[in-house]
Amino acid sequence: MSVTIRIIPCLDVRGGRVVKGINFEDIVDAGDPAEAAQRYDEEGADEICMLDIDASYEARSTTLETVEKIANQVFIPFTVGGGIKTVNDVEVLLKSGADKVSINTSAIINPNLIKEASKEFGSQCIVVAIDAKFNGENWSVYTHGGKNKTDLDALSWSKEVEQLGAGEILMTSMDKDGTKSGFDNNLNSSLAENLNIPLIASGGAGSINHLVDAVKLGKADAVLAASIFHYKEITISKVKDSLKNEGLSVRL
């Protein structure tokens, strides 16, 4: 009996539709977000994550409508990310029905945002998302959906945002994202061993074993995946059965 490993399907949303890209590019349409969220809830998802990958100012109202629609149907934790720049953006999302917000680029541009938002609404609702790529020595952090390289190293950056008040880290390996070749367990375990807050592993899910390894080898507290769940290549309940067979605690 202990806190369970969370399986988090992620909806990448643009213009009110679920979309999926490979290595942050080549976007294709993949359905209605609220329908998908409801289906995931029924299949046993432990949380729902929605990333607004467009996140332009013009598309904001569509995003909030989608958030509200999902929140009215699904009563499990719901994280929304994309385009959050201010404490007010956080508040608007929470009011629209998000339980947590995921902040990526803006956390790097303005680290104070993490501090202010966590102080205002509590650490529990501030997830800091990190996109990183191996540079031969360590993992470089990128901003703007993987477009711009920074001088930050993922390990020290994750530790810094923890100090600033982040409640969780959502770690996406850009090397692995969309490849379906498994998670970057070296990256994840390096972070997890250093952090006191939960780590969500993302990027690279292609099989049930990959998710099990992300927990066993990558030491992740939660595993996030998009396309494998979306295209029903594997089901959440099968992932949980496998985790359970490995002696890990899951919510069935």
Added chain:
Amino acid sequence: MKIGVIDYGASNIFSVDRALKSLGASTKIIKTPKDFEKIDKLVFPGQGSMGACLKKLSDNDLRDPLINAIENLPFLGICLGLQILFSESEESQGAKGLGIFKERICKFSEFKDKKIKIPHMGWNQVEFIQNHFLWNDLESNNNFYFVHSFVSKNISENDAFSKTFHGEFFDSAVAKDNIFATQFHPEKSGKPGLKLLQNFLDWNI
């Protein structure tokens, strides 16, 4: 029937309000002492630190009407809404809780041989200890969703209604007379959570 939902000004109450409405309940957000009028039941959803919460309650003149309402109406405390019912917390030294339960809220213990992540965040099993109307049609050891860093560990046997394990056992639901309080978030716990909220709506005491 009107369900009052307390908004003391530093908490995400929207999820609770939304969940209650999805069950057909009519809710009223309570921000001022006057808002306590004409409500039949009260829900206190809270997040953040106990000291800050108690200060906000006092600053907004909500403390006395809240105590009065807790004495008279069916009450559901959620997360910090459970913790403020205690006399004090290790989180906020000197802050005076409502004292409905005399015990104190503590830190999670630290262990040399195992790493316990704080906050305790995620789904965990809730083992029933005593029967209660709010457990109706729910099974012991169902998973509910938790997010918190402090806990009640040693409430008197009479008041303990469930326990949960995170490095050690703690009190995940406590109750007394017309008061029921959970450390977990029923509004975020899927079907079992909604059932618990429905039981609260159906609770006549």
